[in-house]
Amino acid sequence: MQTTLTEDLRHSADGREAESILRACVHCGFCTATCPTYGVFRDELDGPRGRIYLVKQVLEGAVATRRTQLHLDRCLSCRACETTCPSGVHYGRLLDIGRSLVERQVRRNIVDRFKRRLLRAVIPHRRRFGILLRTARSVRGILPAAWSSAIPPLRTAGSWPSSSHRRKMLALGGCVQPSISPNIDAATARVLDHLGISLLRVSGSGCCGAMSYHLGAHQEGLDFARRNIDAWWPHIEAGAEAVVLNASGCGVMVKEYGKLLAGDPVYAARAARISELSRDLSEVLAREDRSVLGRTGSGTARIAFHCPCTLQHGQKLGGVVEGILTDAGFELAPVADMHLCCGSAGTYSLLQPQISRQLLTQKLAALESGQPLAIGTANIGCLVHLQSRASVPVRHWIELLDACLPGHEQDGQFITR
Amino acid sequence: MVTRDLNPHMRRELIRTLRRSLPAAAILHDPEALRAYECDGLSAYRELPMLVVLPETVEQVRAVLAACSERGIPVVARGAGTGLSGGALPNADGVLLSLAKLNRILEIDEHNRIARVQPGVRNLAISEAVAPLGLYYAPDPSSQIACSIGGNVAENAGGIHCLKYGLTVHNIQALTFLTPDGRLLAVGGGAPDSPGYDLLALLTGSEGLLGIIVEIVVKLLPRPERAQVALAAFDDAEKAGAAVAAIIAAGIVPAGLEMMDNLAIRAAEEYVHAGYPVDAAAILLCELDGMNEEVSEQILQVRRILTQCGAASVRTAQDERERLLFWAGRKAAFPAVGRLAPDYYCMDGTIPRRNLARVLVRISEMSASAGLRVANVFHAGDGNLHPLILYDASRPGDLERAEQLGARILELCVEVGGTITGEHGVGVEKIDQMCLQFSAPALTQFHALKHAFDPQGLLNPGKAIPTLRRCAEYGAMHVHGGKLHFPEIERF
Numbered sequence: 018m019q020t021t022l023t024e025d026l027r028h029s030a031d032g033r034e035a036e037s038i039l040r041a042c043v044h045c046g047f048c049t050a051t052c053p054t055y056g057v058f059r060d061e062l063d064g065p066r067g068r069i070y071l072v073k074q075v076l077e078g079a080v081a082t083r084r085t086q087l088h089l090d091r092c093l094s095c096r097a098c099e100t101t102c103p104s105g106v107h108y109g110r111l112l113d114i115g116r117s118l119v120e121r122q123v124r125r126n127i128v129d130r131f132k133r134r135l136l137r138a139v140i141p142h143r144r145r146f147g148i149l150l151r152t153a154r155s156v157r158g159i160l161p162a163a164w165s166s167a168i169p170p171l172r173t174a175g176s177w178p179s180s181s182h183r184r185k186m187l188a189l190g191g192c193v194q195p196s197i198s199p200n201i202d203a204a205t206a207r208v209l210d211h212l213g214i215s216l217l218r219v220s221g222s223g224c225c226g227a228m229s230y231h232l233g234a235h236q237e238g239l240d241f242a243r244r245n246i247d248a249w250w251p252h253i254e255a256g257a258e259a260v261v262l263n264a265s266g267c268g269v270m271v272k273e274y275g276k277l278l279a280g281d282p283v284y285a286a287r288a289a290r291i292s293e294l295s296r297d298l299s300e301v302l303a304r305e306d307r308s309v310l311g312r313t314g315s316g317t318a319r320i321a322f323h324c325p326c327t328l329q330h331g332q333k334l335g336g337v338v339e340g341i342l343t344d345a346g347f348e349l350a351p352v353a354d355m356h357l358c359c360g361s362a363g364t365y366s367l368l369q370p371q372i373s374r375q376l377l378t379q380k381l382a383a384l385e386s387g388q389p390l391a392i393g394t395a396n397i398g399c400l401v402h403l404q405s406r407a408s409v410p411v412r413h414w415i416e417l418l419d420a421c422l423p424g425h426e427q428d429g430q431f432i433t434r
Numbered sequence: 435m436v437t438r439d440l441n442p443h444m445r446r447e448l449i450r451t452l453r454r455s456l457p458a459a460a461i462l463h464d465p466e467a468l469r470a471y472e473c474d475g476l477s478a479y480r481e482l483p484m485l486v487v488l489p490e491t492v493e494q495v496r497a498v499l500a501a502c503s504e505r506g507i508p509v510v511a512r513g514a515g516t517g518l519s520g521g522a523l524p525n526a527d528g529v530l531l532s533l534a535k536l537n538r539i540l541e542i543d544e545h546n547r548i549a550r551v552q553p554g555v556r557n558l559a560i561s562e563a564v565a566p567l568g569l570y571y572a573p574d575p576s577s578q579i580a581c582s583i584g585g586n587v588a589e590n591a592g593g594i595h596c597l598k599y600g601l602t603v604h605n606i607q608a609l610t611f612l613t614p615d616g617r618l619l620a621v622g623g624g625a626p627d628s629p630g631y632d633l634l635a636l637l638t639g640s641e642g643l644l645g646i647i648v649e650i651v652v653k654l655l656p657r658p659e660r661a662q663v664a665l666a667a668f669d670d671a672e673k674a675g676a677a678v679a680a681i682i683a684a685g686i687v688p689a690g691l692e693m694m695d696n697l698a699i700r701a702a703e704e705y706v707h708a709g710y711p712v713d714a715a716a717i718l719l720c721e722l723d724g725m726n727e728e729v730s731e732q733i734l735q736v737r738r739i740l741t742q743c744g745a746a747s748v749r750t751a752q753d754e755r756e757r758l759l760f761w762a763g764r765k766a767a768f769p770a771v772g773r774l775a776p777d778y779y780c781m782d783g784t785i786p787r788r789n790l791a792r793v794l795v796r797i798s799e800m801s802a803s804a805g806l807r808v809a810n811v812f813h814a815g816d817g818n819l820h821p822l823i824l825y826d827a828s829r830p831g832d833l834e835r836a837e838q839l840g841a842r843i844l845e846l847c848v849e850v851g852g853t854i855t856g857e858h859g860v861g862v863e864k865i866d867q868m869c870l871q872f873s874a875p876a877l878t879q880f881h882a883l884k885h886a887f888d889p890q891g892l893l894n895p896g897k898a899i900p901t902l903r904r905c906a907e908y909g910a911m912h913v914h915g916g917k918l919h920f921p922e923i924e925r926f
């Protein structure tokens with residue numbers, strides 16, 4: 018598509034990248050068909066093709082107003098449009114560049130600013146979030162139902178394996194996941210342990226930085242990235258073979274450290290190496306000989322799997338988890354419109370509650386239509402969001418696999434037929 | 435006619451009137467928002483409309499039409515905006531009427547194998563909705579994931595499977611439309627031969643010039659017992675052209691028979707990873723469907739013909755997944771070409787099948803002399819060509835050269851006995867070539883017909899049918915084969 022960038026943007030790295038993305042778009046409109054927000058609003062401005070246009074206008078020098086910001090805010094960053102686009106348009110990147118330009122041009126109202134600040138001040142910080150969550154759980158009884166259903170219930174972790182293997186992989190410290198569902202990391206460690214791999218928790222590793230980055234606070238997000246790189250690097254040098262991500266939202270981000278820090282002379286090389294070594298947990302398992310796990314899932318009831326957008330569109334790993342679960346003997350219920358976002362989308366459920374709810378309702382209807390006894394997913398955000406209104410338990414898929422392993426302390430009763 | 439700048443007062447007054455029937459969010463009027471609607475799938479032509487309206491009900495559509503006709507304001511309908519001839523290009527002094535929100539499937543009648551749908555429903559969504567009943571809607575334009583059924587009717591869209599199952603017009607049973615002044619009319623029906631004029635056929639392909647389609651009854655077909663596709667690679671596009679002729683001559687009616695040349699193959703493969711042979715000069719995709727035995731027999735026959743015609747290799751899809759993948763590549767071919775160049779200009783001529791090889795050679799010569807690459811994708815079975823001219827709109831002069839090359843390709847189509855549009859419609863893009871295709875009396879008749887439906891000339895003005903004056907001007911530039919097309923018209 019024809020584009021004429023403003024003079025100063027033409028000389029910036031972001032500007033040039035945005036230009037090449039824009040030029041790849043041929044305006045065919047295929048992407049609108051799979052965009053969840055276009056599905057809700059049926060207005061070009063709330064679909065990818067229109068948002069590309071909005072960003073294009075800003076890049077060409079038109080001053081954005083609240084109107085552009087509104088439609089960019091409503092984008093879930095789910096990147097379903099990228100999966101659909103035959104021309105290979107990197108929409109997600111364009112959106113990040115566009116959002117940060119618009120953020121500088123349009124001043125948000127005070128409530129909006131406060132909300133965003135608060136989110137950035139709490140969520141990425143494990144301790145602060147942990148305190149908040151404990152407090153919320155303790156007063157749950159006196160909260161209105163709509164609020165209390167959003168507070169994830171307490172679930173214990175189960176033990177971390179004590180054995181130490183020659184093969185080692187690194188875990189991400191994370192932000193909200195350890196407080197909400199510590200069992201995910203523990204289950205990951207146990208399953209990897211079965212495969213002869215030790216999962217290392219390293220101090221200093223924390224939030225991946227995605228949340229700040231996608232709220233337009235690029236530097237803050239990159240600082241989180243640098244902290245993780247610092248924490249992991251000695252272990253990489255000592256021979257750890259991979260960084261394993263069991264939250265697909267963080268996975269997308271860590272896989273992009275290399276690109277995002279390419280302009281930082283101190284971190285560029287290490288960031289690139291880390292990104293190279295990053296694997297979603299499903300990628301790790303898919304490559305291992307899983308025969309030791311056996312057909313653990315056979316005999317359990319049907320489950321439905323929700324593949325997070327960050328896994329299927331962000332990392333293009335749709336079908337991998339499903340394959341692992343099927344191989345392990347689980348029966349997967351068919352799910353319509355698998356490409357659609359559940360509405361969680363990072364902080365989206367908090368910033369755009371109405372649209373988010375609408376998408377959640379759609380998604381749960383699709384997931385529950387096959388009458389599963391549990392829902393599996395691969396990202397903590399989706400898990401909490403789905404659980405808030407699901408009528409069956411929602412777990413990380415690794416917990417489902419782990420719970421059925423022989424001799425396991427936490428039984429897999431909730432999915433036993 | 436109102437002019438945006440001359441009369442902001444009138445515009446404000448129209449907005450006020452529309453607000454009585456539509457929610458505020460359904461009326462877009464600031465340029466920041468209008469910009470996203472400035473073009474359809476043919477982004478070389480752009481225009482900001484005065485307003486965009488997004489009605490949700492037929493009643494709201496009616497209110498918009500009534501308000502506009504009272505004020506003499508033009509109305510351009512828009513479905514999904516995937517059109518490739520600028521049919522949904524806005525009118526600067528008019529209202530762009532999006533039908534995207536009318537997207538409900540109103541009724542599925544399994545027994546009579548029909549579905550009643552609103553115009554904004556996506557083509558593919560119909561087939562998806564009736565799939566559990568073992569049914570589908572046959573016409574499958576490559577844009578079927580996104581394009582609307584209303585847009586399909588307005589363009590009489592075709593697709594890969596139209597070779598055997600016909601165009602949109604053969605697959606709809608009835609429709610309801612609004613006249614420009616807001617009256618609701620129904621045409622067509624269940625009976626095979628109803629009395630009176632066949633207005634259903636007339637409305638199909640009318641490109642938004644005769645009425646706004648608000649409801650469609652589509653026919654559904656049972657899924658064939660089996661479908662199988664063969665993929666043949668050729669080291670020479672002419673051989674592929676000959677193979678097409680040979681398959682048809684053998685009396686086989688494939689469900690689809692498509693051809694792609696090397697540039698198109700490479701672009702599509704990069705997107706779908708279907709295992710297309712990226713070194714081949716051309717591939718043919720030949721699908722057969724029907725009863726299991728019949729398909730087995732024909733696939734052998736087709737294989738033999740393809741090999742005899744010099745195919746370097748012939749593969750059949752291993753399973754249903756691979757069959758769909760073979761087609762996914764073909765269906766994504768246009769936008770996938772966006773990987774090779776920033777812009778493409780898609781032509782849509784038809785030619786008699788026997789001239790395929792010859793026309794291909796001529797196109798490649800023209801492409802070389804114009805210095806612009808051309809990727810070719812064809813509905814080879816029915817002689818519908820889609821040369822995609824690759825260009826870069828940011829390079830001065832490129833678009834003009836692409837347009838000139840396009841015009842020459844279309845003239846070539848007419849010269850060998852074909853037409854200037856197979857399925858994408860005339861819109862604004864091919865309006866000049868209409869002068870080559872039709873004589874002055876025929877065009878006069880078209881205008882009379884338009885007048886009968888839309889006396890004020892408010893629906894999609896300036897599209898699809900050129901004025902005689904326009905043809906005269908065009909003819910003065912293109913004296914064809916030594917004779918003028920409109921000698922009787924005064925020249926300027």
Ligand SMILES: Cc1cc2nc3c(=O)[nH]c(=O)nc-3n(C[C@H](O)[C@H](O)[C@H](O)COP(=O)(O)OP(=O)(O)OC[C@H]3O[C@@H](n4cnc5c(N)ncnc54)[C@H](O)[C@@H]3O)c2cc1C
Pocket residue numbers: 044045046474475510511512513514515516517518520521522533553574575576577580581582583584585586587588589590591592593594641642643645646647648768769857858859894
């Ligand atoms: C990549 C790509 C591949 C394509 N492949 C094919 C193909 O294989 N076969 C094919 O036939 N076409 C193809 N097309 C062209 C296009 O998709 C079709 O013409 C389609 O029918 C347009 O539908 P739409 O909903 O996008 O209509 P729009 O582009 O929005 O509008 C098209 C025309 O219809 C009118 N219109 C729309 N809705 C209504 C209504 N409800 N009432 C009255 N008038 C209306 C508009 O005014 C306009 O003139 C392709 C396009 C693209 C981008």
Ligand code: SF4
Pocket residue numbers: 051052053054055063064065068091092093094095096097098099108
């Ligand atoms: S990222 Fe998701 S919500 Fe945003 S435009 Fe793409 S498909 Fe739509």
Ligand code: SF4
Pocket residue numbers: 041042043044045046047048049065066098101102103104105106769772
């Ligand atoms: S599918 Fe790709 S090329 Fe087509 S409009 Fe969307 S982003 Fe642009």
